[in-house]
Amino acid sequence: MxxxxxxxxxxxxxxxxxxxxxxxxxxxxxxxxxxxxxxxxxxxxxxxxxxxxxxxxxxxxxxxxxxxxxxxxxxxxxxxxxxxxxxxxxxxxxxxxxxxxxxxxxxxxxxxxxxxxxxxxxxxxxxxDRLPPIHQQYRLYRGVRPLRIDHFNMFSSNVDQSAQFYSDIGFRVTEYTEDAETGRSWAVWMHRKGGVHDVAFTNGTGPRLHHTAFWVPTPLNIIDLLDLMSTTGYLENIERGPGRHGISNAFFLYIRDRDGHRTEIYCSDYQTVDPDLEPIRWDLKDPQRQTLWGAPAPRSWFELGSVFDGVPLVESDLKAQPIIAP
Known part of the structure; x- marks a missing residue:
């Protein structure tokens, strides 16, 4: 579509x-x-x-x-x-x-x-409510030094329909993954604020929240967080990364809390404010789509998500699969 x-x-x-x-x-x-x-x-x-x-x-x-x-x-x-x-x-x-x-x-x-x-x-x-600025109170910086919330990614049982609805309320597509066999969208990235996305939709049983992302200063902050988590009892909460996405070009890390809620730590995507910016198409089978360096994501990344309170789930009828790590 x-x-x-x-x-x-x-x-x-x-x-x-x-x-x-x-x-x-x-x-x-x-x-x-x-x-x-x-x-x-x-x-x-x-x-x-x-x-x-x-x-x-x-x-x-x-x-x-x-x-x-x-x-x-x-x-x-x-x-x-x-x-x-x-x-x-x-x-x-x-x-x-x-x-x-x-x-x-x-x-x-x-x-x-x-x-x-x-x-x-x-x-x-x-x-x-507005609060006083704290971005120059460097004594408060710790962990991965999260600067701002960046985006939500949701599982959708019909990504094309999700993209159309959010387009109707003003979100603009920056990149998308297409299943070449059916011509349907497997995932889309859409923005309002001028980054690669405020919302994204990934094919799967939905609706579920795949992850919430936070923007951090540099990839080195992600490395610091990995060192911290691996030595303070959070090793099992590291799910995927670090790496660089093909889509968005962002440096990333995915972690999950005890309840299964997934957080992406994210930096280094690009500006998308031009109203005539052309969306970038990716083929679902392109190994650089998930990670520019070619490493596939684990199966948990494609299957696990957080349910919305009281919202029934619907299975997607698009059965196409990307490359998945063994």
Whole structure:
């Protein structure tokens, strides 16, 4: 199927991805992983929640860890330009027959809760509490020195349909993987903020969250994190990498927490702000698609993901497979 053409005048203006809520079974363990090891900063915590931000972020949080009986993902959050865009978003989603609800969220103004056609829970807001800058408080830097949240990657049972829906609300395709036998998209990368992606969709049983990514200063920060994790009890939480993606050209590492939530540590992709930027096509069987150096990903990377709370799963009917490590 053809890749959607850029929608330069969407029905409402999304600035960027913003935050994710992860249901975790052990808040203390998760704090040790995300705060003490990765280096995210705590902005609020209580008996049931920990709110986190990265070093360059001025908004109150980019990740919420919520105590839960079972691991899941509560919501993916996006920032819109202004309050009028929130009203336009509600009108647009209702017009598509998708549920809308105004909800209360700590540290945020009006929040619109809705979902995409596959059931992924989404929320949109224009205002979040602003915090003083900390990017020059170098005494706070630790772990992998995460600077900002970068993107979400989701498993989708129909990547072409996901790409079309998110194109309709203004996300633009930068790169995609095509299955040559069927002509269908196996994965797509789409952006709002001018990097390679704010959201990506990978073929598989979905919807599930494949990973949340954080941008870090340099590849050397990733090496430092690997040394730290391998000597502080987190060796088994290292899943894949380090390496350099063919798609996006980014240097990467994938790690998974005790509940199975996957985080990508990410740097060195490229600028995509031009409105006429042509998407880059990759063949599914190209060994440099996954890793520029040719190393395939492990099977867990293609099969394991985090479920969205209360959202039923659908198996993809596209059975094409990339190269998988033995």
């Amino acid at each position: 053809p890749i959607p053409a850029p929608n330069l005048y969407p029905p409402f203006n999304i600035v960027r991805l913003s935050h994710v809520e992860l249901g975790v079974t052990d808040l203390a363990w998760s704090r040790g992983f995300y705060v003490d090891t990765l280096g995210l900063q705590v902005t609020h915590e209580d008996a049931g929640h920990i709110y986190l931000r990265a070093m360059e972020e001025r908004g109150h949080h980019c990740m919420i860890l919520k105590k839960a009986d079972q691991p899941s993902v509560g919501v993916l959050g996006f920032k819109v330009w202004d309050e009028a865009d929130l009203d336009r978003a509600e009108h647009w989603f209702r017009g598509r027959g998708l549920p809308t609800q105004w909800i209360e969220r700590p540290f945020m103004g009006r929040v619109l809760r809705t979902c995409d056609p596959f059931g992924i829970p989404l929320e949109f807001y224009a205002r979040m």
